[in-house]
Amino acid sequence: MSGKYKTPLLxxxxxxxxxxxxTEIKKAAQSSSMPQMADDELGQxxxxxxxxxxxxxxxxxxxxxxxxxxxIGRYSxxxxxxxxxxxxxxxxLNQPSGFFYTAEALRMVCDIWDKYGSGxxxxxxxxxxxxxxGTTTENLEPLFAEYSSRGWDLGGSxxxxxxxxxxxxxxxxxxxxxxxxxxxxxxxxxxxxELHRPAFPYKFKIKVSGCACDCVAAIARADLSIIGTWKDxxxxxxxxxxxxxxxxxxxxxxxxxxxxxxCMSYDNGEIKINDAQCARCMHCISKMTKALKPGKEKGxxxxxxxxxxxxxxxxxxxxxxxxxxxxxxYDELKDLTEKIIEWWDDNAKPRERIGELxxxxxxxxxxxxxxxxxxxxxxxxxxKDPFFFWAESDFKK
Numbered sequence: 001m002s003g004k005y006k007t008p009l010l011x012x013x014x015x016x017x018x019x020x021x022x023t024e025i026k027k028a029a030q031s032s033s034m035p036q037m038a039d040d041e042l043g044q045x046x047x048x049x050x051x052x053x054x055x056x057x058x059x060x061x062x063x064x065x066x067x068x069x070x071x072i073g074r075y076s077x078x079x080x081x082x083x084x085x086x087x088x089x090x091x092x093l094n095q096p097s098g099f100f101y102t103a104e105a106l107r108m109v110c111d112i113w114d115k116y117g118s119g120x121x122x123x124x125x126x127x128x129x130x131x132x133x134g135t136t137t138e139n140l141e142p143l144f145a146e147y148s149s150r151g152w153d154l155g156g157s158x159x160x161x162x163x164x165x166x167x168x169x170x171x172x173x174x175x176x177x178x179x180x181x182x183x184x185x186x187x188x189x190x191x192x193x194e195l196h197r198p199a200f201p202y203k204f205k206i207k208v209s210g211c212a213c214d215c216v217a218a219i220a221r222a223d224l225s226i227i228g229t230w231k232d233x234x235x236x237x238x239x240x241x242x243x244x245x246x247x248x249x250x251x252x253x254x255x256x257x258x259x260x261x262x263c264m265s266y267d268n269g270e271i272k273i274n275d276a277q278c279a280r281c282m283h284c285i286s287k288m289t290k291a292l293k294p295g296k297e298k299g300x301x302x303x304x305x306x307x308x309x310x311x312x313x314x315x316x317x318x319x320x321x322x323x324x325x326x327x328x329x330y331d332e333l334k335d336l337t338e339k340i341i342e343w344w345d346d347n348a349k350p351r352e353r354i355g356e357l358x359x360x361x362x363x364x365x366x367x368x369x370x371x372x373x374x375x376x377x378x379x380x381x382x383x384k385d386p387f388f389f390w391a392e393s394d395f396k397k
């Protein structure tokens with residue numbers, strides 16, 4: 001049980017083999033300078049488990065001066081019963097690119113949070129931010145003042161650019177084809193106004209992955225996915241291929257037969273690749289790291305439109321630009337992103353994501369608006385995609 005409430009239902013969640021969020025909330029009730037917040041949160045959660053009803057409500061405009069996002073207002077619908085969480089606002093901090101923290105930085109974040117909030121954190125939210133769970137309206141300004149004075153900024157929330165996120169990229173991964181962390185930081189700095197002052201029809205997420213392994217799941221979760229790739233041929237070391245075979249790998253079954261475009265063959269101990277048919281999916285490279293490497297002419301594939309289900313079903317991204325160079329200061333990438341957002345902002349209904357808008361209006365007006373020509377890679381499902389219509393002018397040289 002917690003210090004203030006009997007919590008038999010929540011206590012059951014501490015009995016399994018895995019770490020329990022209940023245990024962490026109880027710890028926060030002991031360490032935070034506002035222990036009643038964590039304690040009352042436990043009490044209300046126990047009540048929710050008992051009644052099978054939720055008691056959180058959203059409402060009211062809360063935030064810090066000059067920012068329209070970054071703080072999500074949250075209140076208890078039972079303030080008299082649980083006064084410690086009458087206000088329980090969520091604060092999003094913009095995470096460092098690649099989620100790299102020093103122990104000193106994390107300690108500082110937690111010390112400030114213990115001073116002004118419940119002590120509860122979420123590392124990380126789906127958007128990417130470092131999420132601080134539970135503070136009061138009067139504590140928002142002093143909380144932000146302390147964080148900003150130490151170099152931290154708020155993340156995105158509401159109908160705005162959400163905080164861009166990325167994989168560790170070249171910092172730790174040999175497969176990275178682009179500097180995901182630098183791109184993420186550059187896009188974050190470039191779109192500061194769009195991030196902090198909501199003015200969009202709905203949310204817009206940018207995620208950057210160094211390769212098609214897509215360790216941040218950009219293709220499934222981002223309105224704009226930037227995926228590292230290459231333009232030339234896969235590099236093959238046949239001597240290392242032989243070592244994999246000698247070590248017992250069934251190259252035919254595990255590599256060649258698994259190729260989604262059937263662009264590989266394995267004859268007489270050598271791998272051959274028809275690179276014109278290669279989709280750059282990274283399967284063979286990730287399985288034979290020493291024998292196969294990405295090509296040398298590197299850049300990114302740009303995809304648009306994924307989302308989780310809300311109004312309509314979930315969507316995966318469309319390829320929009322098969323290959324774009326990604327070199328600092330990334331002007332071409334920034335210009336393309338601005339055109340994409342402008343078309344969406346001009347045409348979308350409230351709470352309509354860009355993937356839903358493309359489904360409604362078609363791919364052709366979208367491509368025309370952003371100045372990208374139709375290309376075969378943009379077709380999701382051959383002979384089933386209703387969004388492509390060709391005019392005679394498209395075929396004129």
